[in-house]
Amino acid sequence: MKKDLALMMALPNESKGLFEQENIQVHYSGIGKINAAFKTYEVIQKTGCKTLFNLGSAGSSVFDAHALIEVTRFVQRDMDVSPLGFEIGVTPMDEHFPAAIDLEPYFPHLQQGICGTGDSFETGKPKIDCNLVDMEGYAIAKVCKKLDVRLISVKYITDGANDTAHLDWEENLLLGARKLLSLYQDI
Structure with missing residues (x-):
């Protein structure tokens, strides 16, 4: 499977150089949906991958810190056009793509979650039904869906998406990496 796979993470902070030490190529998108969409498109075009493997960090008030969660659905927590109905x-x-993008599970031993993506560092309860939050996943999922590339996404829960999230995120990145x-080495 790895020959047709590309690996993407948002930031080098999330890999802590461990992947590079093992000679694993990581494509870094940068923070936010626009950067993630652009990089996803670029990686798919350059590598010709059939599967994009997205690893990264996320916050959750539902899942325990330090858990690995496979995302099986992405939603946009910051797309709010409710005043227009x-x-x-x-x-x-955008009739061709539903509000929720579902992914086929890959890891039977991992808990599954719904990830709410938005261009903000969430420290409260999102307005949409989700049990973990990130800043890139929905955009990655939408580009993969449009280009017919399989997406597998696993998030390491670094924080509780609360008032101390910014401190917990940085503190927990090495264990997450x-x-x-x-x-990754087991796939």
């Missing part, structure tokens, strides 16, 4: 998470006039590397 649209449900939160729905992109108006170790767990994500171990998972």
Whole structure:
């Protein structure tokens, strides 16, 4: 499977150099949906991958810190056109793609989650139904869906998406990188 696979993470902070030490190529998108969409398209075009493997960090008030969660659905927590009568998470006039993008599970031993993506560092309860939050996943999923590339996404829960999230995120990244590397090496 690895020959047709490209690996993407948002930031080098999330890999802590561990993947590079093992000679594993990581494509870094940068933070946010625009950067993620652009990099996803670029990686698919340059590598010709059939599967994009997205690893990274996420916050959650539902899952325990330090857990690995496989994302099986992405939603947009910051797409809010409700004053015009649209449900939160729905992109108006985008009939070809539903508000939620479902992914086929790959890891039977991991818990599964719904990830709410938005261009903000979430420290409260999102307005949309989700149990973990990130800043890139929905954009990656949408580009993969449009280009017919399989997406597998696993998030390491670094924080509780609360008032101390920014401190917990940085403190927990090294342990997360170790767990994500171990998972990657087992595929």
